[in-house]
Amino acid sequence: MRILFVGNEASLSLELMAYLTDLGEDWQVETVADGNAAMEMVANTPIDVVIAAPVLPDLTTATLLGQIRTLRPETSRIAMVDPEQAQRGPAARLLGVAHRFLSMPLMPEALLEAVTSLEELRELLDNPRLRSTIGRIEKLPSPPHLYLSLVHALEDNEGADANDIAKLVSADPAIAAKVLQLCNSAFFSGGRSIADLRTAVTRLGVATLRDLVLASEVFSVQTLSPEERNAMQQRALLSSRLAAKILPSTSAELGSTASLLADIGLLLPGVRDERAGPADDQDERPGHSEAGAYLLGLWGLPMPIIEAVAFQRHPQSSSLRSFWVTGAVHVATSLISGDPVDEEYLRRVGVLAKLPAWRDQADRLLGLAEEEA
Template identity: 50%
Template sequence: MFVLIVGNTQDARADLEAAVADFGLDWQIALASDDAAAMAIAAQQHVDVAAVDLRSPGIDGPALLAAIRTRHPEVVRLLMLDDSQQDAAMAVMESAHRLLNKPLRADELIDAVESVGELRELLDSPHLKALIGNIVELPPAPSLYLKLTQVLNDARAPASAAANLVAQDPVMASKVLRLCNSAFFSGGRTVADIRTAVVRLGQDNLRRLVLASEVFNGSTSDNGIDREAMQLRALRASQLAARVLGGSSAELAATAALLADVGMLLPGVSVPKAGETTPDDRPHYAEAGAYLLGLWGLPMPIVEAVASHHQPGRSRSRGFWVGGAVHVARALVSGEAVDEDYLHSLGLHDRLPAWRQLAADMAAATT
């Protein structure tokens, strides 16, 4: 495997190569100091993995990864951020499969590459492809959400751009206002227009409301599901997941939790009860939902979290990240069992009582 690392990581090269040797991996590591050198290497070599600094002299990480994606879509794309750059995480996820901390650590790099490979194997499953291919009408991609995300990530867009975009769709605007005026968000105060909603809710909550409205009302399939209850549960799990994970990846966790049950909207999937295994050869709704999100082009960490939220311990990804937060939040909101063995393995079991109390407090505030 050919691994290209772009940034000021020369000091870490010896440690990386030693760790790769210890893991018995057949990796060849190349370093590039800027965008031009990276593209020159990519033009001459078959690159399997590109780990790129977000920004440093001569490097524009998102632009470089976007160029690599266009020319070499099979490359695993990883973006490295330090503590001062964490606020940019959500805005740059369109071009990266995973985020890595700086300075780069070999174990994090290896875990990221393996987990992305595992997810690609899942999403390339012939069984899933056959199921999705046989559905006459797939739920449409959340086009307004995707446009809204672009607007909110554009520093040049005026403050009113998000409200204007939602207001152009009267049906969507009415759905968003209905949710905004529900007990979950309003706090007893009526919101009469989209611009007020943006100010009161904040951009992230507006984005979640638009996504929830499109996803849970955009499918025409009828699986006997109470969509309104599912939507409320998803919004609660979304808020809780963001609080559980915190930090720069909180919004990723919130979005993934919001979409964790989207596969239930697809016909022909298995929806086992909590603690049960899939009773037949139908794909699990979580995996089917992840496949659908992949078709929609959502960021890979969200797809990965949705695919594994029901069995977080099976993921190759080490540590407690988006998938772990989604598992905890969804289980607590749905009244299902949390995988305590998983939390014990990460040394996080002592946080579970506080998370349970947080879930209870949030539920009490929205009923």
């Protein structure tokens, strides 16, 4: 394992360096002070993991990790965030290029957990059987182009106003109409009629509108009957709303999007619906969780979302030992679908006491959906 730290000495504690040294020869640690030196090293030498400080003397952390994604897409990219960043959440641009975020000061155990988890996920998605199944599909669902355009526009112009965003969405009349329909559903509008996209942006916020665009695009596929498509979309939207309530505001957007996409693997042919029951010994089809995670990886979505989709059914299989996006997606999708929640997992990560309140929130959302139907 070759790890490259990018940043000054203040980013790395003596305890951390001693810990890594004690892991033995299998872990080789390199350090450079700035982004350009890091890019030169990555260009000339395969690196397994790059860990970048919040502030670099020559480049932004997002620019560096984006360049490394181009140079070495197989390299795991970790961004360190200072306490202030951790409270307000990482910038949208950084979310698109970092696989994982670690708070400063960086604790040895947190680093080891993050690297182990990324390795595990890479092994899962590099499953030859899964690759073969997906590779036989003649036409994969297209990436959600409007959603990705919206994300990129917000990355390039963080000051984009409601008019800019509404104009982008209105360029696709079919999606715009679907977004307005969803905005006026009971669990989004709160009884207030929303008649135009600009009002939708203002009232709902960019994050919610972005998820509605994503839902409109993803569930427009023709592989399902209209009834199946509507049921799947409603389940996804309810799970998305619940996950956003479960997580703190800094992670709510990630949890919301991951829950929205949790069952996207069901849109692929030759995939097993894991909610239908355990696979028998003769069934070699991949489960919809890992198939969906693989598809999202092909689309280039952020790694926390991919990981949450992959481990949604079995969060204990993830090496991540804290309750974050994966845990919230597991709880949200299970409660909305009526599936059992892994209470042992919740006990292990210290949030089991919150489950009754989450059940109540899920029941309220399901009640709103029933009233609307």
